[in-house]
Amino acid sequence: MDRKVFWQKHYRCGLCGADFRSLRIFDHAIRVKQRDLFLHATYEFPDPQHYAIIACPDCYYSAYDKDFEALPDKLNSQQIFQLQQALKKGKDTFHLNLSKERALQEVIDLYSLAVLTYLIAEDSYKMAQLYMKLGWFYLDDQNRENAAIAFSKSYQQFFETYERGRIPGEADGILFCLASIQILLNNVSEGFRWLERLNQEYKNSNSPYLTAGKALWASFREKKT
Numbered sequence: 001m002d003r004k005v006f007w008q009k010h011y012r013c014g015l016c017g018a019d020f021r022s023l024r025i026f027d028h029a030i031r032v033k034q035r036d037l038f039l040h041a042t043y044e045f046p047d048p049q050h051y052a053i054i055a056c057p058d059c060y061y062s063a064y065d066k067d068f069e070a071l072p073d074k075l076n077s078q079q080i081f082q083l084q085q086a087l088k089k090g091k092d093t094f095h096l097n098l099s100k101e102r103a104l105q106e107v108i109d110l111y112s113l114a115v116l117t118y119l120i121a122e123d124s125y126k127m128a129q130l131y132m133k134l135g136w137f138y139l140d141d142q143n144r145e146n147a148a149i150a151f152s153k154s155y156q157q158f159f160e161t162y163e164r165g166r167i168p169g170e171a172d173g174i175l176f177c178l179a180s181i182q183i184l185l186n187n188v189s190e191g192f193r194w195l196e197r198l199n200q201e202y203k204n205s206n207s208p209y210l211t212a213g214k215a216l217w218a219s220f221r222e223k224k225t
């Protein structure tokens with residue numbers, strides 16, 4: 001059974017050169033249980049989000065699967081040094097197990113380590129996405145305080161990404177995230193301002209985020225002050 005769900009992918013650490021294998025999930029084994037109004041998905045076991053971040057078991061350098069091997073080549077020597085220093089501290093703080101049944105705390109640690117990578121790589125869009133996931137993981141962990149901090153940081157990074165206009169093809173998704181986070185943080189009026197902008201900019205499009213934005217609007221209209 002397990003063999004059909006997981007497979008082992010070989011990686012060479014882009015930072016320290018270590019060879020290792022990491023668990024991947026077959027696409028056919030991914031089952032969405034439900035998707036809420038914020039488009040946040042919950043999954044049947046295994047949750048692919050728990051395996052999205054690849055971490056080197058030796059140096060703890062962590063990144064998304066697609067970036068893992070190539071990203072360090074794009075960093076300059078000062079950034080590499082910063083990352084190495086940050087990971088030294090990370091190794092004292094986090095203790096990764098990287099087994100099949102990933103505990104929520106380990107998933108939180110993995111995403112926190114990946115934040116270090118994308119912070120140093122100055123990739124605000126990926127940081128925004130990581131912090132958003134961290135917000136949901138903290139909510140799963142009943143830690144509302146840390147969830148609020150993570151969502152706020154996600155908002156800052158999405159805002160920066162949007163302002164810079166660097167991801168033009170994904171601006172509708174970014175507007176939807178900006179709105180969602182403000183609503184999650186109970187700033188419903190501010191969230192609605194982003195929904196209005198989404199509606200203005202994409203009113204004649206078939207953006208799925210426009211449809212999702214309308215559903216959010218309908219659901220939270222009464223909470224708007």
Ligand SMILES: [Zn+2]
Pocket residue numbers: 013014015016017018056057058059060061
């Ligand atoms: Zn490494």
